[in-house]
Amino acid sequence: MLSGKGGTGKTMLAVNLAALEESGLYLDCDVEEPDGHLFFRPERPSVTPVEVPVPVVDTALCDGCQECVGFCRYHALAWTGKKVLVFPEICHSCGGCALVCPRKAIREEFRTVGQVEEGLSGNTRVISGILSPGEASGTPVIQALLARVAGKRDLIMDGPPGTGCMVAETLRAADYCLLVAEPTRYGAHNLEMVHQLVRAWNRPCGVVLNKVDSGDNPSLAYARSAGLAVLGAIPFDLELARLGAAGEIAVHRNETFRQTLLTIRGNMEKGVNS
């Protein structure tokens, strides 16, 4: 599930599609604000920390040659004239600085940047990535999530909003991308952005139009002009909003909605297999 902007209904769709399955697997890759667990409420989930290696410089061994500073293309290291400064939140954990150091003055230490929680909710397996507050990049947490489901074929990934690194990290592991869009001009603009990203990765995709009312729908107009398959439409509906606010999984409570989702699921399957 992807969307160019937040709040279009990725989690609502992802949770409900996973809940339709007899034994679904739901993966929350929106690690900055994972909220699928609020609907599934898995019992006593297991918790595994996500750690990344970061460089530590031994000032006694460092002779100030600055090979490491010159090597780091992320500028996570700086030389002040007296010592090397390390900026862990900028570091991408490539390990290159330790490799190029001629004095072997750099070693790597592990730092926790988030955690993975896994548990069962009925027959649905729920795995959530949770980025620690204050961290700059959720990519390592998404990589930990993907490693955990390696080899598994049938799962729903609830993606992060936008079109940044974390979205790319999520979508490259997907066989099919379901885009969720609102009926506004801003929504259509962001739909176009994420659609371009998905096309750049050559992933098959389709759009679900959410919160549809009787007015104009710029997202539908975009989909038509871009040849983007429309998998279905979900109305702007007070009952659905109430269920969502109460943390209920709507397909368990509303038969009309369940039928709508079954249609979307069928159309998505045709797209996956085409």
Add this chain to the structure above:
Amino acid sequence: MKVAIPADSKNPDSAVSLSFGRAPLFMIHDTETGSWESLENPAATAPGGAGVKAAQVLVDAGVSVVLAPRCGENAAEVLLAAGTDLHRTGKGSLAENLTAFEDGKLELLTDIHPGFHGH
């Protein structure tokens, strides 16, 4: 003593750049010779870590004072660790701010912002 100011153009009568890490260039004034020279900022288009890189360039150039309207925390950490003084620019051009600094009229830049990191 070398004084660096983030700038959008090489003219000392032009305005101070609003950004430190993403400024297109730095104008560096040597107080001993009275000369200005420009230094391109290689961090202006860096995908990340621009503040650290820009600060590194100035430290490597032997700058001991930076005049800027604002500065992010990573850049400030590098500059301060290297013993560079940071002063806040006021209204006016690069040259006018340099004069104000030499007259002791620019206060130290102490409210360091947490950076503008887009990921």
